[in-house]
Amino acid sequence: MALYEYSWLILLSPIFAFAVILFGTRMWDLATRGRIAAKAAHETEAHVGHDGHGEPDGPDELIHEKGPRGEDVVFEDWEDPKVPQLTMGAKVSGYLSVIIMALACIYSWILLLNTAGLISVAPQLPTQGISLSQISYPWCQNIDATNNCFGLGSYVIAFHLDRLTIPMLVVVTSITLLVQFYSQGYMERSAGYARFFAYLSLFAFSMLTIVFAANFLVIFIGWELVGLSSYLLIGFWFNKKSKPAEDRLSPASASVEAFIVNRVGDVGFIIGIMILFVNTGTFNFSQLPAAVTHMDKTLLTVAMILVFCGAIGKSAQVPLHVWLPPAMEGPTPVSALIHAATMVAAGVYMVGRTWFIFAAADPLAFQVVAWIGGISAIFAAVIALVQTDFKRVLAFSTISQLGYMFVGMGIAAGTAYGPGLGLFHLFTHAFFKALLFLCAGSVLFALHHATHKETQDMRVMGGLGPLMPITAIAWLVGTLSIGGFPFFDSFFSKDNIIAEAYRTGNYGLWAVTLITAGLTSFYMFRAFILAFGGKGGRLGGMWGGTYRGKIYRIAGLEEGNQDKTYLVEMSPEEKEHIKVPHESPLVMTIPLIILMIPSIFAGDWFNFYPYIQAGAPALTVRDVLDDWLTWVGLAVSLIGFTWAFVLYARFEFASVHDYVENRAFLRTAHRILLHKFYVDDLYNWIIKYIVLGLSHIAQAFDTYVVDGIVNGVARLITVLGRDVRHVETGRVQTYMIGFFGGVAVLAILVFALVAFVK
Amino acid sequence: MGLSLNHFLVLGALLFCIGLYGAIAKHNAIAVLMGIEIMLNAVNITMVGFAFYNTVKPWSTFLTGQIFAIFIITVAAAEAAVALAMIISIYRKRNTVDVGEINLMKW
Numbered sequence: 001m002a003l004y005e006y007s008w009l010i011l012l013s014p015i016f017a018f019a020v021i022l023f024g025t026r027m028w029d030l031a032t033r034g035r036i037a038a039k040a041a042h043e044t045e046a047h048v049g050h051d052g053h054g055e056p057d058g059p060d061e062l063i064h065e066k067g068p069r070g071e072d073v074v075f076e077d078w079e080d081p082k083v084p085q086l087t088m089g090a091k092v093s094g095y096l097s098v099i100i101m102a103l104a105c106i107y108s109w110i111l112l113l114n115t116a117g118l119i120s121v122a123p124q125l126p127t128q129g130i131s132l133s134q135i136s137y138p139w140c141q142n143i144d145a146t147n148n149c150f151g152l153g154s155y156v157i158a159f160h161l162d163r164l165t166i167p168m169l170v171v172v173t174s175i176t177l178l179v180q181f182y183s184q185g186y187m188e189r190s191a192g193y194a195r196f197f198a199y200l201s202l203f204a205f206s207m208l209t210i211v212f213a214a215n216f217l218v219i220f221i222g223w224e225l226v227g228l229s230s231y232l233l234i235g236f237w238f239n240k241k242s243k244p245a246e247d248r249l250s251p252a253s254a255s256v257e258a259f260i261v262n263r264v265g266d267v268g269f270i271i272g273i274m275i276l277f278v279n280t281g282t283f284n285f286s287q288l289p290a291a292v293t294h295m296d297k298t299l300l301t302v303a304m305i306l307v308f309c310g311a312i313g314k315s316a317q318v319p320l321h322v323w324l325p326p327a328m329e330g331p332t333p334v335s336a337l338i339h340a341a342t343m344v345a346a347g348v349y350m351v352g353r354t355w356f357i358f359a360a361a362d363p364l365a366f367q368v369v370a371w372i373g374g375i376s377a378i379f380a381a382v383i384a385l386v387q388t389d390f391k392r393v394l395a396f397s398t399i400s401q402l403g404y405m406f407v408g409m410g411i412a413a414g415t416a417y418g419p420g421l422g423l424f425h426l427f428t429h430a431f432f433k434a435l436l437f438l439c440a441g442s443v444l445f446a447l448h449h450a451t452h453k454e455t456q457d458m459r460v461m462g463g464l465g466p467l468m469p470i471t472a473i474a475w476l477v478g479t480l481s482i483g484g485f486p487f488f489d490s491f492f493s494k495d496n497i498i499a500e501a502y503r504t505g506n507y508g509l510w511a512v513t514l515i516t517a518g519l520t521s522f523y524m525f526r527a528f529i530l531a532f533g534g535k536g537g538r539l540g541g542m543w544g545g546t547y548r549g550k551i552y553r554i555a556g557l558e559e560g561n562q563d564k565t566y567l568v569e570m571s572p573e574e575k576e577h578i579k580v581p582h583e584s585p586l587v588m589t590i591p592l593i594i595l596m597i598p599s600i601f602a603g604d605w606f607n608f609y610p611y612i613q614a615g616a617p618a619l620t621v622r623d624v625l626d627d628w629l630t631w632v633g634l635a636v637s638l639i640g641f642t643w644a645f646v647l648y649a650r651f652e653f654a655s656v657h658d659y660v661e662n663r664a665f666l667r668t669a670h671r672i673l674l675h676k677f678y679v680d681d682l683y684n685w686i687i688k689y690i691v692l693g694l695s696h697i698a699q700a701f702d703t704y705v706v707d708g709i710v711n712g713v714a715r716l717i718t719v720l721g722r723d724v725r726h727v728e729t730g731r732v733q734t735y736m737i738g739f740f741g742g743v744a745v746l747a748i749l750v751f752a753l754v755a756f757v758k
Numbered sequence: 759m760g761l762s763l764n765h766f767l768v769l770g771a772l773l774f775c776i777g778l779y780g781a782i783a784k785h786n787a788i789a790v791l792m793g794i795e796i797m798l799n800a801v802n803i804t805m806v807g808f809a810f811y812n813t814v815k816p817w818s819t820f821l822t823g824q825i826f827a828i829f830i831i832t833v834a835a836a837e838a839a840v841a842l843a844m845i846i847s848i849y850r851k852r853n854t855v856d857v858g859e860i861n862l863m864k865w
Contacts, residue, residue, distance in 0.1 A: 725865035726865065728863065728864060728865040729861060729864055729865075730860075730861030730862055730863035730864030730865075731857060731858060731860070731861050731864075732857060732860070733781070733782050733783075733790070733857060733858075736781060736782055737782055740778060740782075
């Protein structure tokens with residue numbers, strides 16, 4: 001049992017790393033930076049003129065341009081501030097976080113293997129799990145004998161380890177480890193290296209808080225902390241500007257959007273938690289399913305739907321999905337870790353944790369969960385069909401796959417699966433999505449080095465397959481995994497969700513998820529062909545045909561409008577400045593290779609369902625192959641793959657593009673999808689006119705009414721003083737007027753009284 | 759038609775108002791003093807009128823008004839002397855007898 005009792009070390013190790021990096025190694029890094037920069041500048045000057053071009057080759061971070069009068073202007077690239085060389089402090093930050101996460105990862109794997117029965121170093125975990133530590137804060141003054149606070153339970157910070165936690169632990173620690181390892185290469189010359197690893201460790205701690213949480217309070221603490229880490233990490237390059245021509249926000253705006261949209265979901269979350277607490281007196285996940293049976297069922301359903309609102313915000317489901325595509329402005333390892341594998345999965349995990357509370361409510365709660373998941377799945381999938389930005393396709397793919405997980409959670413109502421159906425897809429998805437994102441990062445890293453520009457548009461990629469073989473194979477493995485190719489991951493996890501939708505009678509959801517599966521394989525394979533397909537050598541864009549090898553660049557960017565960009569072939573002078581992209585360094589490709597293994601084999605954990613929920617049916621290959629539903633799902637995804645191949649590898653991209661442009665229906669459909677159904681524009685409009693309008697009204701109220709009253713009182717006093725003082729003329733005669741006037745008034749009064757009294 | 763108390767009272771009131779106007783509206787300090795004297799004399803007339811037309815027992819009260827009038831004359835004289843002394847003092851300091859100018863207590 002000691003094995004389980006020390007698992008709080010997994011939770012606390014990243015925050016230890018965070019503290020050490022933030023207050024130790026980063027300070028060291030900052031202190032030595034000046035010295036290193038001076039040394040590097042000195043070395044660069046010594047190498048002036050040695051690169052064969054006959055002119056000094058400046059460091060990458062300087063931009064040489066022509067000023068308004070034609071003069072040469074040189075300035076630093078604030079887009080992507082680089083340091084010439086990493087200091088020791090920064091490197092040690094990286095090593096420290098990797099080592100600590102490696103230890104946590106090994107521990108998690110030991111826990112997993114032990115509880116799954118594959119190794120045996122400790123006795124089995126009891127079914128209800130063990131409670132790791134409990135810090136009880138009785139926040140009320142009057143506590144009765146049973147430690148209750150006026151009949152309500154006291155507030156407890158409690159952590160819990162059970163069979164639901166352990167797969168998540170493995171996912172979080174493994175992927176964090178691989179991402180941190182990868183970032184050592186990706187963030188190699190970035191300015192905030194140590195800060196990056198500090199934030200990654202903070203994120204790991206926050207996510208583990210969510211995973212280990214035993215009650216709603218602790219999960220909410222972790223919930224907000226991951227939101228904070230996401231904000232810090234998306235806005236990591238905070239000086240970067242927005243690129244409206246590519247429909248990209250600045251990272252600072254994107255991070256604010258992510259945080260605020262998350263908070264919108266959290267409003268519902270908090271209200272739901274409060275309703276549950278007030279009616280049952282406990283926050284604890286183990287006690288709630290029994291306690292809520294005494295609640296009014298409608299109120300419970302409302303509360304659970306509100307709790308699900310938090311998951312909608314955190315896991316980027318429709319209508320709160322708008323933050324995830326702009327969140328791609330963060331560094332790619334961040335996108336891999338947070339916005340693919342872990343943070344967005346927190347919503348799914350929370351629904352899994354509270355699954356039995358959902359089960360105690362009206363079936364409507366589960367239907368809401370499932371349908372919102374289904375709608376998000378197909379919504380995001382159709383948008384991803386036309387996106388040209390490499391990472392944006394993956395972002396929408398994430399939204400879509402998270403929708404699948406919620407469908408899995410929702411349709412398992414009444415079956416023996418429990419939360420396992422959706423959680424299996426979470427487990428497999430984390431691996432292949434992280435793989436896909438890390439490959440994307442590898443591609444972007446290579447292209448940035450080759451073209452000295454940040455190129456994320458797939459239309460100018462092409463032919464990278466032979467140039468970057470490991471990345472290409474990894475991406476292909478990821479694509480096959482996500483598309484449900486036979487015996488890869490999604491074949492077991494996602495296709496089972498689709499089949500189960502049919503078996504439980506949710507035919508609408510079955511149709512939606514089936515169509516989405518076809519769309520998923522289509523757009524993922526399309527991305528693969530556009531980026532990696534074509535003959536090697538120089539970048540061969542697909543625009544000019546499969547094997548022509550022309551190089552294109554995006555033009556029309558200065559208009560600032562996404563619809564007005566177009567492709568133009570590069571002139572020979574421009575081609576001179578482009579280098580051939582090559583494979584990323586080993587520190588980046590090793591995580592890709594390692595991640596390929598679970599991307600293929602994670603689906604083979606057939607006992608996942610009984611592991612999570614005792615009594616659930618285990619997957620068997622025989623059952624899967626016998627079921628006609630599997631073949632239908634397989635057929636749909638293979639159709640998707642084939643259609644993408646036919647469209648993009650056999651035909652020229654130009655002819656496909658022209659075909660769409662020439663037909664009004666297809667053209668309008670393309671525009672609507674490219675603008676993401678105009679949801680972003682709708683939200684911007686709402687915020688600009690309604691929210692800000694209301695705030696302007698409130699501000700006007702504050703300025704004119706509230707301040708008006710306060711200032712008005714002061715002004716009244718001033719006026720009274722200024723105007724009434726004129727009574728004091730200082731002349732005796734004026735006073736005499738007052739005196740005798742008063743006498744006259746009194747006399748009249750006396751006469752009147754006497755006359756009327758008589 | 760004979761004289762009645764009312765005639766005396768109305769005369770007194772009229773004279774009082776005339777005197778009041780003079781005391782208030784005149785700028786020259788001496789004129790203000792003259793107005794005050796008029797006011798005092800108006801009161802005197804009222805007092806004498808009350809004395810003459812007295813019908814209240816005991817009958818000895820018919821002298822009250824007369825004695826009151828003598829007192830008023832005395833006090834008026836004393837007060838005029840003091841007021842003139844004040845005016846002379848102000849004139850020595852301010853070189854003016856315009857009461858409109860004496861407004862140091864102005865706001």
